[in-house]
Amino acid sequence: MATPHYEQQYLNLMREIWTQGDERVDRTGIGTRSVFGATLRFDLSDGQVPLLTTKRVYWKTATREFLWFLTGDTNIRNLCAQGVEIWTDWPLDRYRRETGDQISREDFSRCIVADEAFAAQWGDLGPVYGKQWVDWPVYEPAGEGLFTRRAQGVNQVADLVHSLRTNPGSRRHIVEGWNVAELDGMALPPCHKTYQFHVAGNRLSGVLYQRSCDVALGLPFNLWGAALFIRLLAQQCDLEPGELVWMGGDTHLYLNHADLVEAQLSREPAGSPRLAITRRPDSIFGYRIEDFEVTGYAPQAHIAAPVAV
Known part of the structure; x- marks a missing residue:
């Protein structure tokens, strides 16, 4: 029996949400159908990446966003x-x-x-994603009950690279975006909030926990970003890519995405795109968009849908 195409689990999740999900009013007022506690798994060996083929995913745009996160910029x-x-x-x-x-x-x-x-x-945007990843604020006692903010906060990504290199068996290979004290200052609290990594032999795998997931528009980018994170860390730490495990909390489709959902579910996935990283910079913060090359990607046409703000 042939192994199902890796994208089939994404389509199965979309179908489950659309046909069985709990219909509810959400923050945007648009309304969603939602399930809670979804899981997807993708093999990243041999350059494999979870790029959807039933519609075009603009992977260069997603990569530029991810590289921007690594700068800690919030504008x-x-x-x-x-x-x-x-x-x-x-x-x-x-x-x-x-x-x-x-x-x-x-x-x-x-x-x-x-x-x-x-x-x-x-x-x-306020202290979103990258700010927490590379400059998590630290406050130190200044006397008389006062505290001052340290000029440079915790660089979780740099610490992660160090821990993967020096203590691969650790259970603390984590990058966290959910800074409770700063949520109110963020344009949008982090959806892809927690990353954890695991080394087995010479293979690096990663889990992404996403508290809230727009399956139609957000998840294709989130899967790419998480897979890219694993690939960058693996290269920087002399490891081989293992598996991406994606876990969703409130996993939903917006009610105004009906045309997208129906169009995408009518398509059959095909192909096996591969990602090559053509250069290894001195640090994980040194990558450029020109360092990435995707081959074997022949997606079906883009499907437009509105973003819920």
């Missing part, structure tokens, strides 16, 4: 300058609410790139 200006608009809707929504100016997304992004002061005022 969308650098992303917009690269044509990456993943995060633009949240600052745009705040700008429209606070100014009353119903500027188009394109014009807003253009202003962010062209005007540094405008970007400083309107483009910051």
